[in-house]
Amino acid sequence: MKVQREPFKLACIQFEPVIGRVEDNLRAMEKHTRDACAAGATVVVLPELADSGYVFADKQELASLAQPIPEGRSARVLIELAQELGIYIVSGLAEKEGDAFYNSAIFCGPDGYIGRFRKLHLWDMENPIFDPGDLGLPVFDTAIGKIGLAICYDGWFPELFRSLALAGAELVCIPTNWVPMPAQPEGTEAMSNTLHRAAAHSNGLFIACADRVGVERGQPFIGQSLIIGPKGWALAGPASRDREETLIAEIDLSQIPTSRVLNENNNIIGDRRPDVYGDPIIGK
Template sequence: MSTHEESGLKIACLQFSPLFGDVAGNLQRSIAMIEKAADAGARIVVLPELANTGYTFKSRAEAFELAEPVPDGRSTQAWAEVAACRNLIIVAGITEREDNCLYNSAVVLDPSGTLGTYRKLHLWGDENLYFERGNLGVPVFATPYGRIGVAICYDGWFPEVFRLAAVQGADLMCVPTNWVPIPGQQPDQPPMANILHMALAHSNSMVIACADRVGVERGQPFIGHSLIVGHTGWPVAGPASGSDEEILIGEVSLSAARRDRNWNSFNHPLRDRRTDFYAESLGVGLNPNLNKR
């Protein structure tokens, strides 16, 4: 067991405003923030969705021009270098190109290089014009600090993603995101995204680290409020500002997330699932009584 798990693991979410199309500049700014987070003791660092390119593409051709392969593209290579130098786990949103396909992805890096890639399963709005739906499922990555899953933005509205990671043993979900204002949101209410991820952390007994962006890009505002939620469902850091760039750092225990899934003598949120009525993989099983009146 890693000593970081027992004594407290510091996770950083980097909330900043990428400049659309300025990949070199966005990498430079993100790496400066990664360095500051590492100086503050962070061992896992999460960056926003599409952190290297910005978000509001006007055409697929524009997205294709800015996209990069993983792991050989310059963004992945630059982040991998700082992960190696500072002994970090980095989860960063990236515009990925594979042959003629584009994906809204997150690359997962450790000091040895690229652990793997997560491709966003649920596309939001105009993303459907540019990206393919993710085809890598819900991978979980083993690290010295614990098992890490990834979701991106709109995936947070689908509890299946988080449950599939949990049943594979994920202790932490890293969420690169570009949250936008939700219809019906009142100024005095917490963002719906924060409420959803608090509930997901509680119901799966896992830590969730959400790194959002801020600013307005080509007329699209982003809401910030990055958040790190403990396995009990309560925030351990944040929500961050709705407008300012900042480094949010929270201290968690991933071993406690795993150990405390026994809520009492009887209940455990994963073992209590009624897989006799629904399949282990969350699909609907055959129920002979379903159509009986």
């Protein structure tokens, strides 16, 4: 696809979904997205499971809230919104397909539905109720560049970012519901931010993480959404730990090739030694 190599604005929306209140959540998602678009955003990233909430009582509750992608109500709202506004939207959604349930992300744009990603690495009590993702690591070739997706705990696996980079991804959008990490000292930078900054630097990628805030059924979420450039430094954020807010940063994907050059003798991708450690297997 022919890519328009112009810088664009990306927004990460940090808000507080409410468990089980899909219509209320969709209204909040739409409002925040419209506000971000009015501020100039071409790409909007929303949190993980933004339509349903996160802490399900059991699989039966999940089944009552999950919907198909792209046919379901939540997906259709976002697809139509992206078309109306002429922007790209990435959002976490609870997905149902047959008897299976996935922690998924939808990707849609000015021309409608583009694709979806299903979370590969399930966290804690997601394991009894969700099925592991089975769509691999797609990289979507769009008019603004090559976009990869991941969700929350997927970001703890360096192989994921390397696989996406080798498949041509320039920007990775990550809906997330980060929770406190055990034994993290009070007041220190979130481990999630450290991991994603390292992944951006070591792969020469833009990475956009949209987290949620609040406490849901006793589970606190840590906020601190972040937009990172390909050198590993924050372009916007970290956001607050407990407030709804929207981060906006300018993304220039034409920087990717030069960002991977550390000096005249070193290239972060070109210096790899797959003869020693092999290459990760890239999913479909």
